[in-house]
Amino acid sequence: MIYLDHAATAPIPRAVADAMYEVLTEQYGNPSSQYPFGGSMKKRTEDWRRAVAALLDCPAEGLYFTSCGTEGDNWALRAAAWQNRHVGKHIVTTAVEHSAVLECCKWLEREGYEVTYLSPEPDGSLSAARVLEAVRPDTAAVSVMLVNNELGTVHPVADIARGLAARNSKALLHTDAVQGLGAFSARALGADFVTVSAHKIGGPKGIGALYIGPRVRNPRPLLAGGGQERGLRAGTEATAQMAGFARAAELRLERREQNRAHLEALHAAALEKLLAIPDMISIGAGTAPHILAVSLAGWPSQNIVNDLGSQGICISAGSACHQGKPSHVVAALKLPKRAAAGVIRLSFGPETTEAEIDACAQALRRHRDTRMPML
Numbered sequence: 001m002i003y004l005d006h007a008a009t010a011p012i013p014r015a016v017a018d019a020m021y022e023v024l025t026e027q028y029g030n031p032s033s034q035y036p037f038g039g040s041m042k043k044r045t046e047d048w049r050r051a052v053a054a055l056l057d058c059p060a061e062g063l064y065f066t067s068c069g070t071e072g073d074n075w076a077l078r079a080a081a082w083q084n085r086h087v088g089k090h091i092v093t094t095a096v097e098h099s100a101v102l103e104c105c106k107w108l109e110r111e112g113y114e115v116t117y118l119s120p121e122p123d124g125s126l127s128a129a130r131v132l133e134a135v136r137p138d139t140a141a142v143s144v145m146l147v148n149n150e151l152g153t154v155h156p157v158a159d160i161a162r163g164l165a166a167r168n169s170k171a172l173l174h175t176d177a178v179q180g181l182g183a184f185s186a187r188a189l190g191a192d193f194v195t196v197s198a199h200k201i202g203g204p205k206g207i208g209a210l211y212i213g214p215r216v217r218n219p220r221p222l223l224a225g226g227g228q229e230r231g232l233r234a235g236t237e238a239t240a241q242m243a244g245f246a247r248a249a250e251l252r253l254e255r256r257e258q259n260r261a262h263l264e265a266l267h268a269a270a271l272e273k274l275l276a277i278p279d280m281i282s283i284g285a286g287t288a289p290h291i292l293a294v295s296l297a298g299w300p301s302q303n304i305v306n307d308l309g310s311q312g313i314c315i316s317a318g319s320a321c322h323q324g325k326p327s328h329v330v331a332a333l334k335l336p337k338r339a340a341a342g343v344i345r346l347s348f349g350p351e352t353t354e355a356e357i358d359a360c361a362q363a364l365r366r367h368r369d370t371r372m373p374m375l
Ligand code: PLP
Pocket: 007, 008, 067, 068, 069, 070, 071, 073, 098, 100, 145, 147, 148, 149, 176, 178, 179, 197, 198, 199, 206, 207, 208, 321
């Protein structure tokens, strides 16, 4: 199999699986238990928190484990809206957020919030100035993702954070940084909430984390219960997932520079090989090195994904979370019909090789040469 869909989920390195196995089979105590077998797990949860915080470059005491990136997005928006319930009921976000943010915004709309959804430029970019212009005195929260999962575009979150302080110092800033984990510093971003997820970096599915900064006073929990995570995120700690997340974070931190160089080289090589195929065009001004969006203009992307899938090559037509429905991200770019129809995403990880990219490019060329385009 050739796996070029790391933005959907990443393979788990052996060292991560081993770390989880040890916790599952030997260190299975509940961190809340009073005897040493439990107490030692409590200490380990703090070690794991520190390991993940090191990758984010944030204070460990501001980092809370969650069940996934989706939970982090929902918690952040709800906590921001709650803190600023007396500031106003306006939220600013983008039309290209992950559905975890968009659907949560729709819930908030049903509760009386007004949400401004900013559309990006045709190349997928969105300037800090446009975000800040949309901010009003009654804006409670601003939510702008760091790296778009379908295009690889990087949004200017640090500039938004700086500008927000002058425009509306009460509005809280959330960034969904799930696709950027390992490539940013939360301190440098300056957002009040930063969402991440383990399974995009070689950790297990079913665990994420939310960084909550000091401007958030008494953050409102999403779940009521047993007081875990310093009373803010109830639920018995998913210790094996935490161990796996921490080990994946350590591996990413240790190899950060070499991974980045590898991904940048792959991205450049892939773009060159794909654009050599007739009718292939590049989509968006994405600069994240692990995500590449292109379009085989005129060839429906779902057919491409199915054809390559049947040959054991895994790529994606937009986000895997959309399950075959037209992507809201591609729609927001307002591309010509044929270009929009053929948008596919290749995404890479540290394990990806140039030979795999070659095989994918050949399969795409065969598809172009042997399948009928749309009318
Ligand atoms: N945000 C972005 C940008 C994502 O790409 C994803 C996963 O696809 C999520 C949030 C949701 O993360 P999780 O799968 O951990 O719920």
